[in-house]
Amino acid sequence: MLLCDIGNTSYHFLQNEEEYKKDAKTFDPSSIKEKVFYICVNPAVKLLLEKLDNWINIAAFIDMRNYYETMGIDRIVACEYIHDGVIVDVGSAITVDLVKAGLFEGGFIYPGIKAMSQTYKNISSALDYAFNFELDLGKMPKNSADALSYGYIKTLVCEVNSLGLEVHLTGGDAKKFAKVFPNAKVDERLIFKSMKQIIKKAKLC
Amino acid sequence: MLLCDIGNTSYHFLQNEEEYKKDAKTFDPSSIKEKVFYICVNPAVKLLLEKLDNWINIAAFIDMRNYYETMGIDRIVACEYIHDGVIVDVGSAITVDLVKAGLFEGGFIYPGIKAMSQTYKNISSALDYAFNFELDLGKMPKNSADALSYGYIKTLVCEVNSLGLEVHLTGGDAKKFAKVFPNAKVDERLIFKSMKQIIKKAKLC
Numbered sequence: 001m002l003l004c005d006i007g008n009t010s011y012h013f014l015q016n017e018e019e020y021k022k023d024a025k026t027f028d029p030s031s032i033k034e035k036v037f038y039i040c041v042n043p044a045v046k047l048l049l050e051k052l053d054n055w056i057n058i059a060a061f062i063d064m065r066n067y068y069e070t071m072g073i074d075r076i077v078a079c080e081y082i083h084d085g086v087i088v089d090v091g092s093a094i095t096v097d098l099v100k101a102g103l104f105e106g107g108f109i110y111p112g113i114k115a116m117s118q119t120y121k122n123i124s125s126a127l128d129y130a131f132n133f134e135l136d137l138g139k140m141p142k143n144s145a146d147a148l149s150y151g152y153i154k155t156l157v158c159e160v161n162s163l164g165l166e167v168h169l170t171g172g173d174a175k176k177f178a179k180v181f182p183n184a185k186v187d188e189r190l191i192f193k194s195m196k197q198i199i200k201k202a203k204l205c
Numbered sequence: 206m207l208l209c210d211i212g213n214t215s216y217h218f219l220q221n222e223e224e225y226k227k228d229a230k231t232f233d234p235s236s237i238k239e240k241v242f243y244i245c246v247n248p249a250v251k252l253l254l255e256k257l258d259n260w261i262n263i264a265a266f267i268d269m270r271n272y273y274e275t276m277g278i279d280r281i282v283a284c285e286y287i288h289d290g291v292i293v294d295v296g297s298a299i300t301v302d303l304v305k306a307g308l309f310e311g312g313f314i315y316p317g318i319k320a321m322s323q324t325y326k327n328i329s330s331a332l333d334y335a336f337n338f339e340l341d342l343g344k345m346p347k348n349s350a351d352a353l354s355y356g357y358i359k360t361l362v363c364e365v366n367s368l369g370l371e372v373h374l375t376g377g378d379a380k381k382f383a384k385v386f387p388n389a390k391v392d393e394r395l396i397f398k399s400m401k402q403i404i405k406k407a408k409l410c
Contacts, residue, residue: 118327
């Protein structure tokens with residue numbers, strides 16, 4: 001089975017146990033002839049795929065009543081996977097979504113590492129530091145590099161932990177954030193696993 | 206008495222009860238002949254002012270042992286003003302500093318409104334919304350605009366409130382943030398008041 005999770009910058013494929021990525025701007029989806037089950041948040045790619053019969057959008061097989069209209073399909077698919085917990089999906093943006101008793105209870109969006117790093121740099125050249133994921137979150141910092149890292153990381157950690165539920169970390173930077181969410185379940189394939197479950201439930205394959 | 210708080214973008218003057226600003230790039234400080242008590246975080250302006258005898262840097266009259274070397278003088282001056290509490294100074298960056306029993310206990314830096322708004326927009330055109338300071342911080346959002354506002358505002362509020370001390374709000378956007386820190390003391394002139402206190406204590410005037 002070929003699965004594809006399409007974001008703003010790339011097509012992310014999973015075939016059996018092998019993952020690979022293609023650039024969203026240059027990849028031609030019609031070059032694939034076999035059946036592909038996909039989700040897509042990229043508006044330009046969406047238009048391309050609608051014309052291709054072998055690309056099957058699994059969004060059509062999810063009960064959307066519980067979600068809101070402009071919510072990214074990647075967030076929805078992640079929420080479908082858990083019964084109780086918080087999904088923290090760390091990519092170019094970080095999405096935090098709350099699920100209770102199998103129902104989506106709301107969520108928020110926070111900048112990813114690259115975007116936030118650029119933000120500090122844009123404010124002042126004096127704020128051009130790499131984030132330190134090893135910092136002590138129990139202590140207010142007394143140096144510039146940690147003052148930025150704490151501002152970026154601890155504020156997020158504070159809010160996520162306040163939700164009081166199990167944290168599921170996924171997305172490209174999941175391993176980095178695992179350092180600051182030591183009790184989180186890290187599952188970089190959570191989206192693909194959920195896609196498989198939806199496909200199975202809908203008897204598509 | 207003429208006071209001046211110089212940031213990355215402007216000279217901010219207070220003369221008696223009147224405030225005014227001048228562009229940091231174009232204003233010529235030698236055009237002022239009277240005595241000016243100032244603080245400055247702008248490296249280029251610092252060099253200019255060192256040559257002018259009537260511009261008096263009050264940083265020289267603060268006991269710096271309790272602060273760290275690269276800490277902005279505006280943050281230090283704000284901390285000097287309180288005995289116990291949290292200073293939240295909202296400008297192009299937001300600085301959050303903790304003072305206990307008259308001692309600086311550390312602090313962090315978070316992006317200001319304009320910088321963070323640009324960050325979301327840069328991640329995706331789908332994230333181009335103005336922040337909503339009226340949103341219900343007690344409830345996870347179910348729409349895109351509030352999902353961004355919550356991500357920006359609630360994470361900060363969560364961490365600041367967790368410090369458990371009185372919040373002093375200052376800086377250009379203090380009034381906006383007063384909506385999300387309803388118990389905070391808003392004092393847009395906190396820096397100037399602290400400067401006056403330092404000047405008085407050092408018997409400079």
